Amino acid sequence: MIATGTVVASNVAVAPLPERHAVYVVAINGRGQVVAVKPDVSSHDRAFDALTYGNALQAFIRTPDGQAIPGTYALEYELAPGTESVRRSVRLLHAGGVDANALGAVVRMRSEAERKAHGHR
8 A cells, every 4th residue: 555655565654765866977889788887976775776777787878760879978867755766867978989889788798607607717
């Protein structure tokens, strides 16, 4: 049961979730994949930061017409008080300056995990 402005679990009222804000600076390749993630502003909530970092790592950033602009972007995550929804916004910091042909971070991590699973270093 959920009452307005208060989350109720097992008939015990819990205070609304406080506002959280995290920002990451990401490098994007020519396919729109995240190549690298650098935390910029922490929410000081380890769980929220871990979830938003994972989301930033898996992000694809493209223009509305599907074009990828290699460059550096800011990904901002906002959790509004009293809700469980997170708003993500994207802002181009500067185009260029990254390897447009670099492997995406998730692709690179998967390849490393496969190598380790097969006993290679």
